Each structure stands twice: as structure tokens, then as C-alpha cells.
Amino acid sequence: MALTREQMAQRVARELEDGFYVNLGIGIPTLVANYIPDGIDVMLQSENGLLGMGRFPTEDELDPDMINAGKQTVTARPGAAIFSSAESFAMIRGGHVDLTVLGAFEVDQNGNIASWMVPGKLIKGMGGAMDLVAGAENIICTMTHASKHGESKLLESCNLPLTGAGCINRVLTDLAYLEIKDGAFILKERAPGVSVEEIVEKTAGKLIVPAHVPEMTFEESA
Amino acid sequence: MAGFDKRVFSYEQAMEGIEDGMTIIAGGFGLCGIPENLIAEIKRRRVKDLTVVSNNCGVDGFGLGLLLEDRQIRKIFASYVGENALFEQQMLNDEIEVVLTPQGTLAEKMRAGGAGIPAFYTATGYGTPIGEGKEVREFNGRPHILEEAMTGDFAIVKGWKADRYGNVVYRHTAQNFNPMAATAGRITVVEVEEIVEPGELEPSQIHTPGIYVDRIIQGSFEKRIEKRTVRS
Numbered sequence: 440m441a442l443t444r445e446q447m448a449q450r451v452a453r454e455l456e457d458g459f460y461v462n463l464g465i466g467i468p469t470l471v472a473n474y475i476p477d478g479i480d481v482m483l484q485s486e487n488g489l490l491g492m493g494r495f496p497t498e499d500e501l502d503p504d505m506i507n508a509g510k511q512t513v514t515a516r517p518g519a520a521i522f523s524s525a526e527s528f529a530m531i532r533g534g535h536v537d538l539t540v541l542g543a544f545e546v547d548q549n550g551n552i553a554s555w556m557v558p559g560k561l562i563k564g565m566g567g568a569m570d571l572v573a574g575a576e577n578i579i580c581t582m583t584h585a586s587k588h589g590e591s592k593l594l595e596s597c598n599l600p601l602t603g604a605g606c607i608n609r610v611l612t613d614l615a616y617l618e619i620k621d622g623a624f625i626l627k628e629r630a631p632g633v634s635v636e637e638i639v640e641k642t643a644g645k646l647i648v649p650a651h652v653p654e655m656t657f658e659e660s661a
Numbered sequence: 662m663a664g665f666d667k668r669v670f671s672y673e674q675a676m677e678g679i680e681d682g683m684t685i686i687a688g689g690f691g692l693c694g695i696p697e698n699l700i701a702e703i704k705r706r707r708v709k710d711l712t713v714v715s716n717n718c719g720v721d722g723f724g725l726g727l728l729l730e731d732r733q734i735r736k737i738f739a740s741y742v743g744e745n746a747l748f749e750q751q752m753l754n755d756e757i758e759v760v761l762t763p764q765g766t767l768a769e770k771m772r773a774g775g776a777g778i779p780a781f782y783t784a785t786g787y788g789t790p791i792g793e794g795k796e797v798r799e800f801n802g803r804p805h806i807l808e809e810a811m812t813g814d815f816a817i818v819k820g821w822k823a824d825r826y827g828n829v830v831y832r833h834t835a836q837n838f839n840p841m842a843a844t845a846g847r848i849t850v851v852e853v854e855e856i857v858e859p860g861e862l863e864p865s866q867i868h869t870p871g872i873y874v875d876r877i878i879q880g881s882f883e884k885r886i887e888k889r890t891v892r893s
Contacts, residue, residue: 487837494892495892501891503835504821504832506691506834506886510692523837524765524767525769532765532785564743565791567764568763569763570765600790602789604788
């Protein structure tokens, strides 16, 4: 079975480490905040200028001056810091954020990512994505492995205009967890009940399959 | 003697001197921390052919979206647009020129513009459509593109509190692009919720020192929320 959005978030959350500063993109990456493992502390960075994003506000706490990069009203946790957009992107470009999680339309075996523009469709903009992928050393891309029509999104070379070149080293799809290294995808884990054959079939880029590919496990509640 | 007293007492005075074809740098992120009354005054004055530098372009009927109604914006530099139907329509009809700019690069263009740095190299956008036609130079084995700084004829800024001398503090994430915008205007106008006496703001807590600010006005604000999310 392909992973649900919640399972994808849960799997990504296992990559969090105590003391990490983390930037979560819109969509599945945002859900990662719900699965931070017990006993570790992470600080969420929101690129509009907030380090230490807290929960959504109650009606009483609601404040129009307190939003995240998705423009949702949020709170700041104790120990948070608030700063300008220039300061925020200094952190991002300067490589100070420990982990960035963001969605993508396509990635390729050379670590290129396309996530912001489909020619012919309305283009709304890249927001902070180009700065995030250029600045982070440690990025996890979350995406579906193939389109609804079965076309692979893990490619030899991205077809869509890029968000960044050579910057992605880890991908979590609904079918598999992979690393990108030396011009190839390396299959590290597969979703429960998903065969290596299916992943091979749905990966258009060069794929290295180790002798043993463990299956991900999830607790019942997920 | 006005000395360092930057106060003005009407929005008409606040935007005095704005003309057709000018470039305006605006603070704000989405609808958070936008100079909503200064934008409304620009609409009232019906100036046209404006170039606007702002992360976003408001929504239908509010914020910079107001300036779309009478087609006052000819060109906009922004990182994310199209939250408004009117914008989308004008973009598809080529009635507005959009220069999509990565968010961090946009912030740095304003910061550099205000700081007298004419251009800077960044890895952001290399290998993407944003890097096309731009000078490339390698530093530490990595290619970077040259991005030019930006300044405006006017900068319009939303602060929380200011003193008469134009020292400004921002509130929460309404800070966003405002401090950089404030440095990048030939004329910088800041509207705030409260003007206080010099000495009331803690000097070490000032976000924008008064040297950058030409005019200060106290206003009242709607502060519309774009995405209201609450927990029960």
C-alpha cells in the first residue's frame, strides 16, 4: 500500500534530531510537526521571520500580526525569536537551518528539483523555495512517486523548470524512501506491501537497489 | 523648527510628491504588516504606471490589490502573486508585468539597495529560469548569480510604534519586509499604530532607526487576516 499523507509525515519526522532547527514547506511537510518524536526538541523556522513557531492560536490568542509563511495565523512558542525577512533568509542561505522539508513536482538523479512552475499553467511564484533549496545542506523532498497516470516523477533529468540545481539528497515518496548520490537514486526503504519491482517500474531515473530493502513500519494508530 | 520631528498629520501629506511612473517599495507579507492606509492614499491619488516591489500583491479589494482596480501598477517585483482574481486576469492579459523574484533575493535586493551595495552574488536561482541571462561566478566551487539591488522613489512601511524622530519598532511577524523597505526609499513613509515621545522607546530595541525615515503618520488599521486558523 502506498503511504498516506500522515504516514509520509510520520516517516519524515523520524529524521528529526534533538536540537534541530527545521523549515517545513506547505502541504505534507507541514504535517511533520504533528509527529515530532517524544523526548526531542525541534525549533520550527517560518521564513516570514519566525523561529519557534507554535501551535495554531485559540480564538482568544488569534492575532493578525502573528502568521506563518503559509499566511496562517499561528503562535510563537516560549523561546521563539522574530526578525525581518532579510534576517530570515540569512539563516536559510547561510546554511544555519538543520533540515528543510518541501514538496516537489519532479526530482532527478542529479539532485535537481522542480517544484514551482508548470509552463502553460498560471504561475504564482516560487516564494522562498529557491532560497531554501539553495541554502540547505539537508533537504528531504516529499512527493508522490508517479503521477495518476503512472508517469514517474523521479527522473533522469527534470522536464519542468528547476527550483534548484543539484541540491536534493533525500526523497520520500508514497512508495519509498530514497537517497540521491553520485547521479543515482538509492532505494533505502519501501512502503509496507510495496514491492521493489513496483518501485523499479515507477522510477525513470537511474535506481540502485541494494540486496535488502527494508519495509517501513508504522504503529497502528497512524 | 521641526528638527527631527518627522510627523505628518494627513495621509495626503504622507504621500506628497508621488507621481506617475515612480517605483514604490512596500513592506508586508501577505496581508500581515502592510501599509494599508498609505496604499489607499496611492489609490485615491490615481497615480499610474507604478513599479511596485513587494513580496505579494494583496487580495481583491484590499492592500496592493486596491491598486489593480484602476490599473495603477505597470510592473511588480514579487515572490508570490495571484491570490487575487483581478491580478490573475491582468497577468494573463499582459496588462501587468510580473518579475517573479525569490523571496530571500527580494529581501536582500531591498537590504542591499538601502545599504549602498549595488549588487550581490547568491546561489539562489542558479540553474533555474531566474538565473537566465545573469552573470555567473564561482565561489568556493559553487556557481552563484549576480543580483542587483533595488531602491524606490518611495518606500511605504507599516510599523507598530514610532517616536517623533522616526525610530520604529514592529510588532510580531508584521515586521517581515518592513525594515528593509524602510531603508530603500528616497522618501520613506512609515505609518504606525502609535506615536510616542522620544525616549519612550528603548534605544537598543529600535528596529528601524529614524535616519531612514522621512515621514511618520499615526493611523488606524483593519489588519485583515488572510488565513484564519485556530485550534479548539
